[in-house]
Amino acid sequence: MVVKEIIHEIDSIVDQEFDSLIASLQDFLKLKSISAQNIGMEECASFLKDTMESIGIDCKLLRRDGAFPVVFGEILNPSATKTLLIYGHYDVQPPEPLDLWDSDPFDPIIRDGKLFARGATDDKGNLWATIMAVKCLQQSGIKIPINLKFFFEGEEEIGSPNFKAYMEEHKELLSADYTILCDRGVHESGRPQMYLGHKGITHTEITIKGAKRDVHSGQAPFIPNTGWQLVWLLNKLKDEHDQILIPGYYDNVESPSAEDLDLLKKVPFDKKDYCEIYGIEDIVPQNEGVEALTSLLFNPTATINGLTSGYQGTGNKTIVPNQASAKLDFRFVKNQDPDRCVELIREYVQQHFEGEIEIKIGDVRNPSKVSPNAEVVQVAIEASQMVYKEDPVVWPMLDGAGPMSLFEEILDAPAIIVGLGAPFAYANTHAPNENISLKNYSDGIKMMAATYYLYGMRD
């Protein structure tokens, strides 16, 4: 059969199995697997392993002490010379605030052609498409012409604390030529979408501690107010022009290359639509086009994720709060040294605060970037064109973070991201009413089946 016929065959089988493919995703989404709250993780990993085995993928759970298991799978082809590693994560963000969901986040229901559930796009919907692609190829009798490996972790939403160790401990098992991370979604325009890199990240929590207990606010002139102290400290960390005020923090940060700018020029970005989607007046940097995309992708960020201090209930409580904390994430760009940045953050905070303060800084994830000429990129572009009948949107960098750099650093298997879920602006990832359209999902299955096939067929 020629390639075109194979793609047609894949199309047919996915369309034919549509209902059962949806139902099985719903079963997967019903399982709570909230890593930040340690809810349902083992049950979800077992379910995933059982499903993969039923498709004919050899499977095992990789384990580390105190870590959620990695679900590893492989389907080997003795005659194949190429190996592709597929990454996804089966853990999800906490569903809170629950009162803003229109339906139960763990009872996936279909409305207007969309499936609503926590993890629908991020990342259970993506992950499920990668294994259902195997199922569909098997069912239509198309031999997979490569070795395929699957690495599904359960700690992505808590910063993947054991990801690196898992990789190092199973270097041989995971060895591959390239890695494809299936996460995120297609472009808002409906065009397929991929990312050749991402930012680095670390999660921090700064906690200021004051008096032994909350004190009646009549004593406010005497008692250190941790709420005010937190305000004054954070104000020294970043100014109103979004500039991080830590000396040396921007060392080595590079402007985008000519190649980067070429890719950015082809990325559709309609600022008006964007602002309407999020209900904002303008984007913060108030610029346009490639300049705006450069602001989004090539700048380090320091983001408050949450603030907590004192009384937060109904009405008032006249206290001086004895504790105040801020959760922040810091994202790093290519050429920044994240480990050095973390040291700078810690030193700066300690220098600018007298008193009891706790600075928790999580593991550091490095930024990553793959060349547009890499074979895996060419295959993904070709598969996109055949399945979606459109050119994909190729981002030189993702605004978010990920584990891509480690695939290159540890496994020598450079990674790209291919988005199979709902478009980011509509997916409500990390927010109430997360969803994936049924079409996104079935296209995703086709895309991955085509990718597995085409990669093996290339010289």
Place this chain on the structure above:
Amino acid sequence: MVVKEIIHEIDSIVDQEFDSLIASLQDFLKLKSISAQNIGMEECASFLKDTMESIGIDCKLLRRDGAFPVVFGEILNPSATKTLLIYGHYDVQPPEPLDLWDSDPFDPIIRDGKLFARGATDDKGNLWATIMAVKCLQQSGIKIPINLKFFFEGEEEIGSPNFKAYMEEHKELLSADYTILCDRGVHESGRPQMYLGHKGITHTEITIKGAKRDVHSGQAPFIPNTGWQLVWLLNKLKDEHDQILIPGYYDNVESPSAEDLDLLKKVPFDKKDYCEIYGIEDIVPQNEGVEALTSLLFNPTATINGLTSGYQGTGNKTIVPNQASAKLDFRFVKNQDPDRCVELIREYVQQHFEGEIEIKIGDVRNPSKVSPNAEVVQVAIEASQMVYKEDPVVWPMLDGAGPMSLFEEILDAPAIIVGLGAPFAYANTHAPNENISLKNYSDGIKMMAATYYLYGMRD
């Protein structure tokens, strides 16, 4: 009988009835009456009224639409020419955080001679002593030589939104020569304690609203971050030297008078003890003695009571929070115009923030001050000396706020505060493990009985 014998008689009856006086306070403390959360208010008011009637006090509930009732009581003496109005409040602060209480806040138990419960000192313990004083006088057959009126409100802990209207609507009913507010406690030294004035206050809540929903923090460079916006705004409101930065805010603020300073010199203040009690290194202004007390009592304050934004649960959540809010109280000192200050706050915040912001400002309470030469002050000092066998600590001003100015403004019945509860530093008012010692409570009953009697006996 001479005065001394009467005081002795009061002593005896209180000591004799000790157990039943404690038991009845426990019954009162068991009733939740959390105004901020609208829990148990009617039940508590009814219980209070029934108890007062059982003592022979004519009682009724005063009502306003949407308000918690005032429990009013009076015991008139046809031959009396003087009238004293007693104020207390039967509502309490929310008990949270519950996990920091050593016992149930609404199951009052006695440990080490102290009764632990929400409201033990603030203000149910104080209030109960004022009516148990009547009960003891009645039981010992001592005729109360004045007209006594009781005004017990249920909205003190939410800023007394209907207090003024209640007073205006019942001006005649409440008319009196002087008012005694029974709230707070004896001095840390064990000496009795009173306050001739207090600060004014208003409660505010500032809420900044951003995008339609929380957004994945990969989008941080584009999406306005309400957490950062709140930090930058609050930082413009007060600086690290505790100076409120609103132009004109300190207009007319006066330094303490020579008379104020004389009183302050006699107020015991041990900074070392104070810091140890609250577990702080030093008081914020880092000064001593009368200078420190001046900082405490004669300065306007702007106090963060609580901060809320974004994700506050376990672990991390990589979001740009679409809402951030701060609860603050502002306390005013003598000669400040609180209504003008509120306008200044509102204008300043609006001038310094572009975007969607909600500024809720509650009712304003004015500061108040009574002369040390007023008859009620002299009586309270005399009663203190006879009951406690010690000179009272007389504060020209209280660090907290209260409704005292209204008694003078509306009823022409100038008010002082007499503290019958546990010393402030140990009482844990507005905090976990609030308490009153059994001795504080029985002394409080004696103090009020003596005050009722002595006031009537004075020429």
